[in-house]
C-alpha cells in the first residue's frame with residue numbers, strides 16, 4: 002500500500018518535536034508501510050535538501066535513545082520532501098495537488114499541525130481543489146476549537162468537505178499504550194466486570210499531574226488554561242473509557258457510540274455546582290524536584306494580571322444505573338509535586354470485618370505515566386501468629402514494560418500508523434468532541450462571570466487545599482494521601 006503523508010505546519014514545533022520523531026520510530030521499527038512519502042509544507046521557501054538538513058539539526062534535541070544515527074537519518078530522509086505552501090492561497094493547493102498526482106498513492110493523509118483557526122480555511126480550500134476524495138484522510142490536531150461554538154464551526158466545515166470516516170481527530174492520550182490496556186483490562190478480562198459498578202466502587206479518581214510549568218508557551222497557554230487544555234479532552238476521554246458500557250464489537254463506531262453515551266450522562270453543571278464542585282488554581286513560586294521555580298505570573302510571555310487556571314479539580318457523576326451516586330473526581334495541573342498520570346478505582350470497604358485493625362478498602366491503580374502498569378491493593382495476613390491476625394496492605398504490581406520487554410509503540414507513532422491504515426478507533430468523533438465542550442461550557446461561563454475563585458498553590462504541591470476539601474466532603478482522600 003503506497004501512501005503520502007502531508008504535514009501542514011511542516012516547520013512548526015509540533016511537527017519537529019513530536020510528529021517527525023514518532024514517524025522515525027515507526028520507520029526504525031519497520032512499522033511504516035513501504036512505499037511512503039512524507040511531505041512537509043509551510044511558507045518558507047526552501048528545497049527538500051535544506052529542509053532535511055534543518056530537520057536533522059532539530060533531531061539533536063530528541064532524547065538520545067530515540068535520536069537517529071547519521072546512517073538511519075539518511076535513509077529516513079529519502080522519504081522526506083518539502084514544498085512551499087501558503088495555506089491562505091488557493092493556487093498553492095493546486096501545487097500540492099500536482100505533487101500528490103505525480104504518483105496517485107493509495108492513501109493520502111493530510112495532517113493539520115497548524116493553529117486550529119486555519120482548519121476551516123484549509124478544509125474549504127482542500128475541498129475546492131478536489132483534495133477530498135475517499136482515499137484522502139484529514140488529521141486534526143488538538144485543540145479542536147476554543148469552545149462549543151468554534152468546535153461546531155470547525156466540524157461544520159470539515160463535514161461539508163469530508164465524510165466523518167475521513168476525519169481523524171487527535172487526542173494523543175488515546176494512543177498511549179496504557180490507555181489501550183484500559184480497554185484490555187475491562188473488555189479482555191471477565192474478572193472486573195461484575196465489580197465495575199456502583200455496588201462495589203466507592204469513587205474514581207483521574208489525575209493528570211505534570212511537574213513541568215508552561216515553559217516558553219505562556220502566551221498560548223494563557224488563552225487556553227487547564228480546563229480546555231487537559232480536562233475537555235484527555236481527562237474526559239479517560240473517564241469515558243472507565244465508565245462506558247462494553248461495546249458489542251471493537252469497531253470504531255461501536256466504541257465511540259458507548260463513549261458518547263457516557264458524555265451525555267455526565268451530570269450537567271449549574272452556576273451553583275461550579276462554585277461547589279470545581280476548584281481552579283494558579284501556581285505560585287515553589288520547589289519542584291529540589292529546584293526553585295517561578296510562579297505562573299512570572300513565566301515568559303504570561304500577560305500581567307493573568308487569571309488563567311493552571312490547575313483544575315472537579316467532582317462529577319455519571320447519571321445512569323451503573324454509576325448513580327459514584328463520585329468521579331478529575332484533577333490536572335502544571336507544576337505539581339510529580340509527573341503522575343493515573344486512574345484510581347477505590348472499591349467499597351468489606352461490609353463486615355472479622356480482623357482487628359486495618360480495614361482498608363481495595364483499590365485498583367491504572368498507571369499511565371511515568372510508568373505504565375496496574376497495581377491492585379489488597380489486605381493480607383502477615384502470618385505472625387497469635388489469636389487475632391492483623392492485616393497489612395500489600396499490592397499486586399504489574400509492570401507492562403517488564404511484561405512486554407519488546408519496544409512499545411509511543412502515542413503519536415501509534416496514531417500516525419493508525420491514520421495511515423485508516424483505523425479510527427483511537428480518534429475522537431465530532432459528536433463526542435462537541436458533547437465534551439457542551440459539558441465544560443457552563444464552567445467556562447461561570448468563570449467568565451466571576452473571576453474571584455482562582456486559588457494560588459505552591460509549585461511542587463498537589464494543588465490548592467480546596468482540592469483536598471472537595472474529596473474530603475464525601476469522606477474520601479486523593480490517592481497520594483491514602
Ligand SMILES: NC(=O)C1=CN([C@@H]2O[C@H](COP(=O)(O)OP(=O)(O)OC[C@H]3O[C@@H](n4cnc5c(N)ncnc54)[C@H](OP(=O)(O)O)[C@@H]3O)[C@@H](O)[C@H]2O)C=CC1
Pocket residue numbers: 009010011012013014015016018019042043044045086087088089114115116117142143144
Ligand atoms: N507544540 C506542541 O508540542 C503541540 C502543539 N499542539 C498544537 O498544534 C498546533 C501547532 O502548534 P505548533 O507546532 O507548536 O505551532 P508553531 O507556531 O510552531 O507552527 C505553526 C506552523 O504552521 C505554519 N503556518 C502558519 N500559518 C501558515 C500559513 N498561512 N500557511 C502555511 N503554513 C502556515 C508555520 O509555518 P510558517 O509560519 O513558516 O509558514 C509552522 O510550520 C497548535 O494548535 C498547537 O496548540 C498540540 C499538541 C502539542
Ligand SMILES: O=C1O[C@H](COP(=O)(O)O)[C@@H](O)[C@H](O)[C@H]1O
Pocket residue numbers: 143211230231342370
Ligand atoms: O495536550 C497536552 O498534553 C501535554 C501533556 O501530555 P503528556 O503526554 O506529556 O502527558 C501537556 O503538557 C500540554 O499542555 C497539553 O496541551
